Amino acid sequence: MPLPATEAPGRLQAALASRGLRLTRQRRTILGVVENAKQHLDASQILRHAKKLDPEIDRVTVYRTLKLLKRHGLVDELDLMHMQGEKHFYERRPQRDHIHMACLRCGKIMEFESDLFDRLKGQIQRDCRFHIVVSRLEVGGYCADCRTNPSE
Amino acid sequence: MPLPATEAPGRLQAALASRGLRLTRQRRTILGVVENAKQHLDASQILRHAKKLDPEIDRVTVYRTLKLLKRHGLVDELDLMHMQGEKHFYERRPQRDHIHMACLRCGKIMEFESDLFDRLKGQIQRDCRFHIVVSRLEVGGYCADCRTNPSE
DNA sequence: CTGTTAATGAAACTGTGTTGCAACAGGATA
DNA sequence: TATCCTGTTGCAACACAGTTTCATTAACAG
Incomplete structure (x- = not known):
């Protein structure tokens, strides 16, 4: 359960745009899912939520977008002590x-x-x-x- | 590079034995590899080192033994920030x-x-x-x- | 509107770690 | 030292997260 978000929504989108990265439909969707998540989500959960908003989205795009966000320090990757297999969880980087x-x-x-x-x-x-x-x-x-x- | 081992060798073997677990030839080999490692090793490196001492050893046995040691708190599993893929590294649990x-x-x-x-x-x-x-x-x-x- | 260039989707692929099961061996006992 | 019980092993097949390749598509600057 991430701590309550105290910042304006769309912060991730704004951060990506300010770095000159393309804001595609798919990225907007994935960013929205991560930003509004009430718990820590793994890649397949993020895909499932994103598919509800945009059924055309592919799992490869989810992986690529998460990698991008991680590289830019916009999200943190968690292991949560590997209690549920080897998957990784993601949360927006907090202040x-x-x-x-x-x-x-x-x-x-x-x-x-x-x-x-x-x-x-x-x-x-x-x-x-x-x-x-x-x-x-x-x-x-x-x-x-x-x-x-x-x-x- | 693990900190210098300040305890007698064979500590892992002794710890397993004291818990009533069987000390098989393969387990002795794997424990020795982990105990004497000069750097942090991942499962496939541990297998490679173990195979030099006992060519018959199987990778499944390495995975099972590491799981056992982890469950008993005898080794710690590290991710080392996932810099080299998704593998895990192991070290004997320090004092x-x-x-x-x-x-x-x-x-x-x-x-x-x-x-x-x-x-x-x-x-x-x-x-x-x-x-x-x-x-x-x-x-x-x-x-x-x-x-x-x-x-x- | 158009062109450049980066991003996407689909399929095939890597690599780590797991499972089912028959054969085997540790070690307690006598 | 021989015997037995039970946990352990090796093998093959599997499961699954994440990556790569490449042809197609779409951002967005001009």
């Missing part, structure tokens, strides 16, 4: 990075922002003289519900 | 978690331990009442060498 927590029992995905995380990234950049472009912190474990109701 | 930094230009993988990382995980466990079983922090960006010698 502030967050951590993904995956419950190994109920499969729920939670997000968490933390100053410590921001400070840790600052430390990496300083101490290792490493310029961070993308970061991903995922943890697997057991959520509060599954710890208190292990019988359910 | 203390570390961060993996992948240079997007030269492909080098660096490791880094940090108190802030330990504190961040503590915060997650407390604030989210989430019991962490496995964690993975990977960052992609540009290393010191590639920042100072962008022309090479």
Whole structure:
């Protein structure tokens, strides 16, 4: 469940256009799907949603568009600890990075922002003289519900 | 490049045995390969190394053994930011978690331990009442060498 | 409107990882 | 050391995410 979108819709479209990339019908559709998603979607889910809006869209176009968005830093790719096979999930890159927590029992995905995380990234950049472009912190474990109701 | 192993060799074998799992010839071979690896290896590299020691070994056995080690928390699975396709890399689980930094230009993988990382995980466990079983922090960006010698 | 050029769709292909099953071997027991 | 039970192996076939090739189509600049 991505954190609530606090920015105007169409931000991805605007970002692509400002980089001189062609805004095709298919790209608009896929961008809309990613932008308005209520959960993290994988490529095949994105294709399924996009096909409802435009039945002609092909899965290759979905893969190519996701690759493009990733390369431009407009979406982040997640593994969510590979709980459901090897697929990848996508979300619009947020203003502030967050951590993904995956419950190994109920499969729920939670997000968490933390100053410590921001400070840790600052430390990496300083101490290792490493310029961070993308970061991903995922943890697997057991959520509060599954710890208190292990019988359910 | 995994941090230097500070423990006696054969730790993985001992750990498997203590859990009552069968120590077959093939498992000994694969455990040895993982334990003595100088870099992070993926499944096909582990198979190649294992085949040199035991040409009869099958790739399916490698996959099954890695799955077993992962399930028992004896090895960690890494993605290393998917810089070389979708394969996974493996390393013996260290006493203390570390961060993996992948240079997007030269492909080098660096490791880094940090108190802030330990504190961040503590915060997650407390604030989210989430019991962490496995964690993975990977960052992609540009290393010191590639920042100072962008022309090479 | 037109031309250039990038994007698309369709099919075939890669490569990683999995499954079903008959044959085999670890290791506990006597 | 021989025997048995049961987990493990090897093989072949499979599943599936993601990529490549290339002919066709459509953005959008002029």
